[in-house]
Amino acid sequence: MARKPSILDRVIRSSHKPNEVIKNAFDKLPHTMLPKFVEVGFDSYVLKNTLYSGVSTRKLSEFSGLSLPSALRGVSNTKLFYFSLGILKREQELLANFVKLEKAFEYCLLQDDYEKAMKVLLEIEKVFGSSFWTENNKISLHYLLNSKAEYIVSDELKNNNLVSVLLNNQTGVASNIFSKEDLISEFIDCFQDVEKNDINEALKYKITGFHPNITLKPFIVLASEINGTLIDFYKVFEFISVKSLFESDLADIKKDGLLFLESLGHEITKLNTGNDIDLSEYESELEIVDLYSTSDYSTVCDKLSVRKSFDIGLVNIQAKALAYEDLRCIPRNLSDKIVNLLADIYRKNSNYTESKNILSNICCAFKSNVTFLALTHIIHVESDANTSSNSSAINLCPIYFSNLPTPFKLSLVLGIKESIEIYSTQRPYGSTFGLFKKLADFGQNQTVPDNLDHRSIKYFSKKLVEFSRVDEALALYESMDFDLDCTLKKDYLYTLAMSENVLQAADYFLHIIQEHEQAIEYFTLDLLHEKLLQGVNTLKSIVVPLTLFKYRLVQNTSLNKNATAISIARYIRSTGNKVPSDLGFDNQDHRCVEFLEHVCNRDLLVKSMLFRYQKDAYDERIKICNLLSSRKLSNVDKLIFESKELSKKKVLESAAKQVSSSKVYADRDYVRTNTWDEFSEDYDEFIDINSINEDLEKQLELASKHFDASKKSTNFTNSLVGLISRQLSSYLHIGDNKKAKNLFSMIKCVVEEYNFGLKGLNGYLSTRVRHGTLSSTLLGPTINDGVVSEDEITEGNELIELVSGIEKPLLERLLSSQKKFNSEIASIVNNLRDVTIQITANGKGSDENAFNYNIEPQDVLKIQKSLSDSPTINECWDKIDLWINEKTNDGCKRVQNEIDTIVSDRIANAINAFELQSSRIISESEEYCSNEFLLKLTKARQSIFSQLTVIRSWFNIDYSIVEQEYSFDVVTDIAETMLRSNYLNSDESPNITVSHKFLSSMVDIIYNLLSNAIKHSTIERKKLKISIEATENKDNIIISMINNTEFLGDINIENKKLGKYTSDFSFDDLKILLQKEGGTGVAKIASILKHELNSNGHIELKYIDKNKFYSAIEVSKSCGITLNEHTNS
């Protein structure tokens, strides 16, 4: 009797088309049968030479793409997994060999035996052919071995466009392996705006692997990898199976995934499958764990300093022990370097950010290896405050990825009871088991044992918090010193936040952040933030605004900002003061200084509701700047600059001397103030690096050349480049030239704030142009006339009423025509608003946007070339500002050009078509129709084009700002506003004009002269008289100031002393004196003359007599200063 065909047979024979057979398999077979289906089916004639079976032998050069094969779309995750399992089972022996070789590769890599590691990779390639896995690792190894030379991809791979682009990206990553920028954060920014589809999921995986900070659909990636090679396909399967250890939504596939890995001899399955554990095999390692459990960190450091293996559990313990002892091991190899980097991350010291970024970049370079996946998880947990929902959860990654059978590990794999049983039988001694058992036996109402050591207190405190015995937990924390243990600090902070004492928690938070400022994201607990927000109306302490202000780095929300502002007001009122500048404080009170300098910034003062007028808020800010700078507290230069810019704003606005009425605007002063700290940091590094400009130029020229080449690729490649973002791509192209990278960072920092900051261009374009104003300006009159309307066009429409009496069919055609016209007008406006008048910068936006601030290597080169050999920070700022100005002007020209051409043409065509159609329709009517209808259309045409001219004028380029000149009383007004003084009579101001370019510098000089006059005069303030004069001296102008005084000593001796201040300063002398004066005074004036005005003019200080003091500067006329006729000299 013939055997009845099984369901499997029926499916395999169900069609001649492979995709249909596969689809039928997914539809009709349970997931458990899919491996069998693959085993049998892939040998059948239908499926033999297909995409699916081809994965076993496919070469990287044959990689066909990222899109999901059609038969796999919509398939459940579980079925996909088992289907893939079936494919991999066919190559079990091969893959077992790969796992062995991979282990060898990793060992060589971590032991710094790079050449041997490369040999292993080549051997893998001989057996399996090339894959993304081998190529990525080869590229990364190449840059570890020899960072200068470029990695050359083979011709075979270059011919595959997609492969070539992806490997090019890997080159970018690997060449920046020791960069201080965190590449993952850059990638995350790029991915944010990208369309969510399957191809981009697969692409994200190719770029960053399975990173915990990047949301990926792992099964989509798995399905997509069927297009690739066996190794790459296996790697995704491996990662999913490994992640099933700690991700509960992968529970369905965990058992079979791990079993398969176990069959390959995979390391991770050694203990995670729970089979036959013999603790005696691990005695030496468990001894070390016991030492760690008794807080004997120094012995742990000693013993692990000679560690050979890279068990993640041991590495983790070693890093922590080093952190607690504040030690580092001698870096014999990459393995030790990683431990030291981890120790910095645990210690959260001054190296924290750099170490975190470097380790993250190393992991990104070697992303296709499980060990580095484990490390990324550790970094993730150690740099985020809220990864665990409560303080008792711990980072499970090192446990799962480790082959140390600690009691806790066994409890995760087998259960607490089983773990205790194994240990009680095999290893009942040992402090780790002792502690574990005590904790397991500790019940809700039990008393905490006495004489606990550091590690025991840590775990018992967590238990108490779990049992909501918060006060006891706090007492336990407070009984020990955990100065070097950041995890404990966070746990303690969490417990404080849980208690009723929010202010104490905030105070402790500030205390921690003082030491660990770089790791602020690790301590910014959501719980504390919520409690502060809830209590902001009632809590009255300086710690509240300070803490909320710190939180802005991770909670940059309107709620946080406004809460900070409200808390400023609450605190100030509680001190009995009206405004912050009334606060009395000691110079040593750092919190108060920080509160005044940073928290009471312009923006928050405005939102604090302490002031009904902007002028008052600004005055208060000026007062705070003066208060702090006069007491030489904090960054005096920055404060004076801020005071000056606010004063300038006030004076120029109130005197109607505001130069710009263009709608294209960004608050440059705010931009500068807001970015100054970050800009200064990058500047300090830029200026510090000892490299000659010639070398820098060559590097940038090379980068520009390569970057240009990438833009000439196909559309598809461009879209990939777009995904990675031109911005990041250009950064990576700059390579390892640190000076260029610093310059790039400086530019980027300003561009970001200028465009997308609180007072940036985009915000103003939005509120002043796009936000309703554009359409209502353009179409307002035509709306009133009924010609344009987005409502349903009906017979009652004003325009249509003009042709009342017309036959119904004609009326309907007329209505339809008007609708079409309206639709076209709306489309024109929408395009102008949503595409043209938009910004592309730092990877956001598109090429169609008129305002383009993308930074490319040629831009960096251009700016660098314009700088002098030793540029000051102000010079750097000015050059970047100029570049931004040029870009803004280019953007304006593009908008105007678009209006003049495309927009005008489209509008004209739309109106012409409507007019023509209307005229034809009306002429068909046998009834009399007035011409009013057509006249209205003519009027509408005139109106729209007239309004278009108005809109065009919004984008007039600000030539005026460059050519603007100011009278001298503007300079003195600003200086006096900064000082809140009123000594100078503006009617007696010298008849000098100052160009816009030098306004700031002149203000600084007059401010310093005035400030010194006020400071050093011994006259009572209300009797102080100060006057300014100007005279000509050949090509120079002398600006002199005289104030009354009462000098008691010998003026000849004093004048001799003053003379030495006014001789030519050498660079070093100037620097020393600047530091001594704290950024104000004679040296400051000399510095401005020399570096900002490029003038060799001199300064003169002297007593004319005992009652008159004279100060003067001489400045070249080429400094944009003109002495006009009828001076008051």
Add this chain to the structure above:
Amino acid sequence: MNILIVEDDKYKADAIQDCLNDYLDFPQITTEDSLSSGLFNLMDSPNLDLIILDMSMPSFDISEKDPSGGTPESYAGEDFLSQMTLLDINLPVIVVTQYDNFGSDEKQISLLKLSDKLQHDHPKIFKGSIYFKATSNSWKQELIDLMKSQGIK
């Protein structure tokens, strides 16, 4: 019914006021032009029943002391809502906005995203948002419908 309209665009403020006058019986309507004057009015007026709020507006009114007015704030409306939430002022707020959009299909997404965010952050007071367009009257019916659905009459 006492209503506060916080809106700096006179044309739009008038249009909203007309709409409210048509729908409600003799509402007492006050208009403020800026974030701060809106907030001060809110603190000083204990009997408000409803707030109609714009999203973008200047921080301060034009006045003698501030001849150019305050600096424009793109998300002043959000700040207004935040202050209300933090100060526990529970009054219904409807946002009527010409919020910047990114294309006709994405307009809805933009407005939806905005509404979702405001709903999430200010669940007690935010009642909904209306897209105001000068070239259409549809926003009026949407406003009335929203007020009806919230029992505001």
